Amino acid sequence: MGLPFPHVLRLRVRYSETDQLGTFYNSRALEWFECGRTELLRALGTAYADLETRGVCLPLVEAHLNYLGRARYDDLLEIKSVLAPAGKASFRFDAYVVQALGGAPVVSGHTLHAITNAAGKPMRCPAWLAQVLETARPPAGGVAA
Amino acid sequence: MGLPFPHVLRLRVRYSETDQLGTFYNSRALEWFECGRTELLRALGTAYADLETRGVCLPLVEAHLNYLGRARYDDLLEIKSVLAPAGKASFRFDAYVVQALGGAPVVSGHTLHAITNAAGKPMRCPAWLAQVLETARPPAGGVAA
């Protein structure tokens, strides 16, 4: 316990992530979601880089995004990531991005991941991984994102 | 009539769009969807660049992606784009990306767009734009993507 639910990562919008409308380009949100997943898994003691080294990959099978507000160059954002309950051969991460200053919502969504070996063949979640991730499940009663 | 339903754009996967798994990085699909929308609108005689010049912006409010198969560096892809019926103040584009050679599915999804002025304030679809886009609606009876 004592684990962060949800995990919160702070990052700033890069100039390279803006577009000519003056806000972030839509696809960048998926890259921020990835940063959030990376740090959530590290906080659980299982860096994703190590997962791949051990032959476990988590390729995306689905992504959904709701664009809720603007974020401009250099804005400080909070990426809130939650590992959601999912099936035996998949994971779902929920993500919620807000302005660190004031909390205005920016983008929310989720990514659904298959569990595969390095060759892309689906596999069941290894027991050691299931055990690690179990500690990240929100307590019954839910989590306010 | 005589318009392409759906519009088909061919492009190759760039090296910059791959990741260490050897396939395309997930967020690139949203950039391909954008290329498809751009060319669909041009085919209708209304380049998106002209829309913004005339003060009409179409920022994303929602995106959904289903990752269906691999695409590697230099693979030739077909981006199929369809303008879907939507509400009075929004548009939806459906996208379907397949391998040009053999037709294996790569990614499908949609983007939902608000209609705003340059300052981001929502507006109703201008009559001149509604008229142009009407020509792109699939005939009743639907379109096989």
Add this chain to the structure above:
Amino acid sequence: MGLPFPHVLRLRVRYSETDQLGTFYNSRALEWFECGRTELLRALGTAYADLETRGVCLPLVEAHLNYLGRARYDDLLEIKSVLAPAGKASFRFDAYVVQALGGAPVVSGHTLHAITNAAGKPMRCPAWLAQVLETARPPAGGVAA
């Protein structure tokens, strides 16, 4: 002979490649250079994807860019690529990007590439590759980019 010197590729600036200044973000030019190299090599009959399949990689060791003018969303660009004479264990590609309409310069530069195996170990240029590339050398007397 009869080969295009320089090779010319046309592409449009993507919305995702713009930034809040309204022109292309600086790093995109390196991605355009890559597209130019890819098509130059294909025109020579040696797709880069095949090179890597045969165990020959061309990682960058140096890049240089001169930003010469603006390019906005949807502008049609010409990427002119030339294979420059280089040492026995490296290649240099020169690139020159202009507006297709009017020819205004956008960005010029070069990339210098090592020749390595898949593990990143430097190797001499294989004879079969040297022979292919020889056909791309500009004739003595030079080429106006």
Add this chain to the structure above:
Amino acid sequence: MGLPFPHVLRLRVRYSETDQLGTFYNSRALEWFECGRTELLRALGTAYADLETRGVCLPLVEAHLNYLGRARYDDLLEIKSVLAPAGKASFRFDAYVVQALGGAPVVSGHTLHAITNAAGKPMRCPAWLAQVLETARPPAGGVAA
């Protein structure tokens, strides 16, 4: 002065920044350089976002990169940024990226920037900006990057 010479920013390689060779894609280094410049300017008390708000833009006119070593997904990097002496109407930032663990070099280079107003018209460095930046100049005798 107690100011950081060079300024050091730590960041991790994102999965989205890798390519199929398993290291970072070449253009990402220019985005890391940008992150370094942003934090160097902030450390001087002049956030670049504020510069643009005050009508001063620093578009790139030149970039140079030397690729020195590998960096993989999740590697922790140090971006070292130095404001170099330059002419009256331009700035040069030198950048040096190393592995935070062990210090192995990854990429070095520089970017040269014009000083323009929001419309892209060159201007001389405003006095207030020159004064701020003066504090960032390395002391005579130089700085080991």
